[in-house]
Amino acid sequence: MTADMTRRTALARRLAGLSPDQRAELERRLAERARTPAPGGTARIPPRAAGAGPLPLSWSQEHMWHRHRADPSGAAYSVPLRVRLEGDLRTEVLRAAFGDLVARHEILRTTYGERDGGPYQLVHDDAGVEVEFADLRGAQDTGAEVAARLAAEAARPYDLAEGPLFRAVLLRTADEVHVLSLVLHHILTDERSAGLLLTEFVEAYDRRLNGRPPAAAPRLQYADYAVWQRSGRAGDSAAAGLRRRVARLAGMPGEIRLPADRPRPPRPTGRGGAVGATVGPEPWHRLRELAREAQATEVMVLLAVFQVLLRQESGQDDITVTLPEAGRVHPDLEDVLGCFFNTVAVRCDLSGTPSFRTLLGEVRARCLEAYDDRDVPFAEVVDAVTGGRAESRHPLLQTMLIFEREGAGRPVEFAGLRMTPLGVPTAHRGARAKRDLTLVAVDQGDTARVDLVYDADLFDPATAEALLGRYLTLLSSLTTDPDGRLGT
Template structure:
């Protein structure tokens, strides 16, 4: 028995797991104008399957294991047009049915156990006009196979038109030979000196800690099982941009592909996917000249892990990409399917393993089409797009005429309008990156002039432009004076008005002042989510200090380290965590619930906009927590910069979704209170339960919601009819 190649094994497994689908079909459409000889075409297609064993191979099972069965050639004396017939001829009137018929044919599902993996449809539109659609299953062919396929089909048609059999030299090898040779080349994984062992070692190191899923700006959450439905957006690059791409590539000693790859990684990073961006790309896998003229599934897939940390310049990023790509291409022999098995990432039927964004680049050879005697043949876009990946960027060199570009997208995740917007972002970004390659990638333009005008447009009636030079608590005091009886904070059934919140914060501030808290003093805050949190954070600022979150869910040794490293002046906690606070800090400890009794008046201001608001400790690159400080001016600038874009106001209800130990909570907390809105403190368990969070959003009529991409995807599956949310950040 002939085993399957490693690449074939994965497609066979997916076929068994998902059932027969059109996801791995390769449709090739050609519009043929002229006097086509249908009998000669039928015979030529038969010749093609005789020449290439892969086109007459089926994949039955024995004892649960698949194997390649090459169907025998028809016996002597059998006319070349018989044996097995893969051509369906269909007169088509009216013509307006063509698109629908092409789409249906492109969705043909192959029975891999018994059906040859090539079928052809000839749609007759008139005496001199036809459309030929070839549909191959990927298990028998790849993109690089289209050149020998169209070349050999043309040779056979020309011969049959003349009443002869094609006179071509026999192929030196067949796909089955490659399958056996592949296993011999790679060697045994039990042998440390084998090629497969050495290359696997490289990939284990290179892909260690790879993110399992990119956080893309999707329109909806993933389904449990991907449908494979997709769409395609063709686009062009401005000739001036393409000229800069080629010039920059030459200048930096990289390829055009590397420039495009770096730009795509930058786009995804800027859209929130992080700084660790794995991209997939195919390589021909035809490492021997004997394979060049063969139709078969040779292509391998590489994972190009792109590091964008540190906000490098685009020029510097190109050199990172070059090093990554050269390392990947030097270790391209390990089949992707085996790499997945060895690395064993978290598997799911709704996403591709190791990467979800593909980048392809070809030299345009396939686009040349086919030459048939007396026939004008032009390539035809085929409908019925399928999506194997979340996103797939495709580029084709058009021989000095620029790049042919397209974006294929999963319809499970993206609407066509969103995919078109991604393309526009990519075009803008590539223009900016190649125009100024020495600027940090984080500063390159992502918005066009019209969008910038919207962002920069002031919203009448908002006071943010008057906040410059003020501290956060001073702005809050002004807001409390304007709307003292409006609800400022709610937690379950409990509420505090702006007057009550300000007075409770004042009482705590006076007590902290008495303990010596002043400008740049750091005060630990160890509280659960609840109504005491807001007056405590504001009270620390009014006293002149900055708060240091000590989340009681953290390990005690971490809290002890933070308290010591920050050199806290005091610590505010609650009765439930009094013992924990005393264990991690040996200085003054105040209970938030016992702050009543002090003066209700605003303390005299002692800080400026340049004083610290908080010191939040992150994990740190060394494993030890590291403090990150932000000033009043930093936070105020965040809101003044975005003021005209969101139009926040007193009518808004904000959800405090994030822990106060996470910096995003600063945006949520002060976004509500500086604009006079209401802050809804989300209980810890509710924040982690999408259905409970959804219920809270409906009950509280939250209008501004802040989410991580993963949390939002879970929430997006739930009904939206009763929600009041107008902005998701």
């Protein structure tokens, strides 16, 4: 959501200033473009045939559907979006704008049922959306009340078969200040889609406020993508990519043996916690300089440090860490709302005593290999490598690194309002744990925020604090002397 949201909002403001003739010409050109081949000669993704019957889930959705079934009362896959709205907010316009968004995007009015042991998705015609409203101006401690309401909203369970899977709550905290909370199940959305949703809300609100008609529905809906993916038209290279990914992970250890405080339970409960710290300007600058010198990215440096930590803690040289990937593998999918999230696994051999600079080169090469096959659904990789999902742990998903940029904090001005996206607090990051350890690094410009989310079934808070402290120590020392041997 981040810088992309800011860019799109600026574009929406420019579009709002076009004359009716200019807008008509733009819509004509966009319609013409939709009928032309995609860039690079790639065949367009076709809309699904009408009356196609029960619709399949995408690979990403099916993975989340299975995880939800294992813990239907939990909120591990709850995606909260929070913004502060300052100015003369028209609540009736806001409700109408969300109604327009739900009418425009089928994914926001879709539920997920089960038939013959497998899932299917059902798109509903009803475009209504409920926006709950609460006036907290008289609360004794407004800040605490808002925090409690937001936490409770994010923790509410979902019924995938009944819905709703998209919820909106508007909290009034002062005469011209509101906090808007949107919560979606992850089966509907990913980070890119979350930014797109907020951007389209800005445009939909502006259209309603100024009496302009709602934006037309996009050429493609997410269900079109799911049908295309399942039909095999996603590309013949997927099978070859699966073979490559499985080969890279062949013979890997069943788990990274970290010194936990308790034995692993028969089934994960999802109980989580989180600890956080700040990377100061000096070490963050050194990290960026090292990345530039190595023709790498910040996430590659962060990943290399994380793998060194996991090697020290486990005593193992064969370390695999997973990374999230946007998953939009076709140009037609850039503006489609839905869950395209995928995962790639980066496996490195840390045996011997290479320098950190040498290890960083290895991590860079393994990351580029993994990204080359990012169109392969990770659920398929898990099943192929493990022969099925283990009950007591997350196969190939025990450790993850997530990297974000804090463009989300930039205010957006529109329709007499100032919208400031609110970050997700560390406590919420750790509300549920999908894996043993997840390192979340947020680029804040001159500094970075690092949160370590941990499985509370395995680790105590003090242990997580110690692990994070050792990670930050390694980050500082390895970027100060990247040519020193890791064994020292």
